[in-house]
Amino acid sequence: MSEDRRLMVLRAIVQDYVQTSEPVGSRALVERHHLGVSAATVRNDMALLEEEGLIHAPHTSAGRVPTDAGYRVFVDRLSAVKPLGSGERRAIGQFLEGAVDLDDVVDRTVRLLASLTRQVAVVQYPSLTRSTVRHIELVPMGSSHLMIVLIVNTGRVEQRVVDTGRVLSDGTGEALVATIRARINEVAAGVPFTVAATRLRRLVDEADEADRAAMEAVVSALGDALVEEREERVVLAGQANLARAGTDFPRTIGPILEALEEHVTLLRLLGQLGDDPDLVSVRIGSENPVTGLQSTSLVSMGYGSGAERVASLGVLGPTRMDYPTTMASVRAVARYVSEILDENQAT
Amino acid sequence: MSEDRRLMVLRAIVQDYVQTSEPVGSRALVERHHLGVSAATVRNDMALLEEEGLIHAPHTSAGRVPTDAGYRVFVDRLSAVKPLGSGERRAIGQFLEGAVDLDDVVDRTVRLLASLTRQVAVVQYPSLTRSTVRHIELVPMGSSHLMIVLIVNTGRVEQRVVDTGRVLSDGTGEALVATIRARINEVAAGVPFTVAATRLRRLVDEADEADRAAMEAVVSALGDALVEEREERVVLAGQANLARAGTDFPRTIGPILEALEEHVTLLRLLGQLGDDPDLVSVRIGSENPVTGLQSTSLVSMGYGSGAERVASLGVLGPTRMDYPTTMASVRAVARYVSEILDENQAT
């Protein structure tokens, strides 16, 4: 008995089950796929596959269903990522083309992924930690308040308002603001966040005694912004697709929706990519550490401008999922978004 | 037969049904509420209420269930908005206190509302149309690009990158940027969007011939930002709560989730508030024009800084909902958020 054929049978089972969502029996298999053998032979192979834990029969007289391990073998050894149709490719381009700023890119991306894969799409915001400061702007507000606007190389903008504790609207005040603006940009512009944070702190000591309080206020607000946990944000779309996949989930989709609202755990999940960041990563069913998502699979990939992968995106769906097509869509979108970010980075 | 008692019966039916989620019969009613009459009398009243279309029997031998019209009467005439407990009041404060910027306020608000009401929360971003320009900053990027940062009085920030088509890094370039910056702030700062858009357009004609192209680029990007549809954004949370309310929805929650992803229609819905913007607005079941949301009720209220209501927030749940408590939560949160925005506005 050839191991090859056994794997062919597994592949056929996965394909049929994904398409029909019903346990597949030996008869149906030989009819739909022209394996050159009889149903009885297939049955023997199935028994073996079941022993190996790759498929499983819901009950004695039902067909077989792939296990998580079965899907894993399918994804790793039995399938090729389907290249996307040119129509879809064009659609991606058109849909993302009109994006006007970073928020908009993320927003469009997540919707696009959801409608492309008809599953739940998850997009992580480009992380700040690997980002650099492009420019810092100070805008006086009222007499003593200052709005700090931090512009990041990814195109993102953060703002804070601080009270400097002294009048800024007179001549010396304006001069002070100008000085601070010049100093902080001098040390921070073009510099990675981590470095910028350190350098900025030094500025406080160097400042004139009279101006130290104001500088202190600005720098400490900036320090906050630079380590801000908002770097860790995700956006979702397509939750409605969960409802459509009715029979695929054990009881209800409640636990899944709940897990999806835990953005923190979601982010942790997205953070754990495979070894090669250029490859699509697939986490199948119980491989998934998060309670509530163990009946789902996550197909994800890193994206970002330049060589660095600054964030991840992906889709989440039932383990009974068309992996080749889904993986193709995720990969295509991740690449396209990366391109867009590259363009926008336009030093 | 007193009309008063009939309404008491209606109220009792609503209360019981909300609590038990099962059709309520005459016997159960007289037991749980000490109406001073017998079950038979209540049955007569029920027959009348049914004629009026306020309640309805799912089938011949089941109890009664309020209709949408019944809930409407309940909300309008039979219930008072329950004041919130001091514990909850404090929780709201603590939860929203730590917000660091506008995005964060919105984010926390929507989560808070969802967990407070155990329903789907919807928060609209403060709309730009009624906003005024606080400041416009120009930041040179590369040799000919300019990043435009628009700071809004609500604390929101918009940015755009434009290509001015000429070198900005030399002396005259820098002078040009300074001039443009000065001119646009001169005419636009502190001015409502609609007015600012008009005035800015005029600047192009007034500009020196040599600088006109650059000015044109900046102004047209700003024009876009000022009418930008991103003003219309909503954030959701608590979709998982829909799944919990299992029996409350006819078939599945699919259509509802789908409707919730149509942010445009959601926004339209939120926009149609009641007459008095200071009152909680309730839209019950079929009163709701959106297909897919006709088995749900939307409890919403405007919020915003100052006297103006710049946006709305609310929660969406099954028509079988604890209206008094929900309305109380929505109102409390809306007021609190308004306060926070007021503080941050700190002219």
Add this chain to the structure above:
DNA sequence: CTTGGCACTCGTCGATCGAGAGTGCCAGAC
């Protein structure tokens, strides 16, 4: 106008049963 009584209606629940699908295994063919 209210009340107790009573016949009637229906939906729910559980049990029973037959049909159909699919398996496991065995004995024979290649």
Add this chain to the structure above:
DNA sequence: GTCTGGCACTCTCGATCGACGAGTGCCAAG
């Protein structure tokens, strides 16, 4: 040794049926 056809067996699913119970509507009397 591997494959194949055949056959008995198992198990789920859906339909049918009947008893049960909740709740109503109506009537005649207080």
